[in-house]
Amino acid sequence: MSTFEIQKRTLSQVTVIEIFGELDAHTAPKLEEEFQQLIRQKNVQIIVNGSGLEYISSAGLGVFMAYIEDIRSHGGDIKISNLKPKVYNVFDLLGFPTLYDILDTENDALEQFQDNT
Template sequence: MQIEKLKDDQATTLKITGEIDLHASPALRAELRDCASDKAPVLLIDFTDVEYIDSSGLATFIEYVRESSSFGGKIALFGLKKKVRTIFDLVRLNELFTISDTREAALAALASK
């Protein structure tokens, strides 16, 4: 897994490439903790190049939601492939996370909340 961090005046975006699994979760956790430490008001996760996510990856994102709640941070996911989106839907995490098709749709969805 690779993570590229991009910042602009609208959001911090983490572009993830590869598989988010037990071996990759510690690196993802460290990156998300950095975002929480920076108190990123809006965090977007680009899943365009993510092929797979397991329960450890899901747990890592849930941890971020808990950490970011103290400063009102918002998170949205976008670009999920069908099989990755199905995993979020099966465990009903689509109710916790804003999930959109594009970056622009994710920003708009967060702005409307």
């Protein structure tokens, strides 16, 4: 069975979601619930730290696609950081780097939020 875990923390107005394991069609609903909850709570400045993410399929990328417009329409964003090269490659294959901020480190992502406020 695919394993996937989420840890959440707050860093000056920004919610950091650290994700671990494999994000596929089986585990994608967990991340989906997390985004839905953050939108309900109006916590829409989100960094997804993918340092522990070992694998992603298009079902996992689909979750990022489905919620980004809602989050941006609430004045927020999803910024993605710390991806392993093999995981970044999958984001890249679908053209994510042109439409999402994908940063090397969580700090770079945080600075981008701070620059925009």
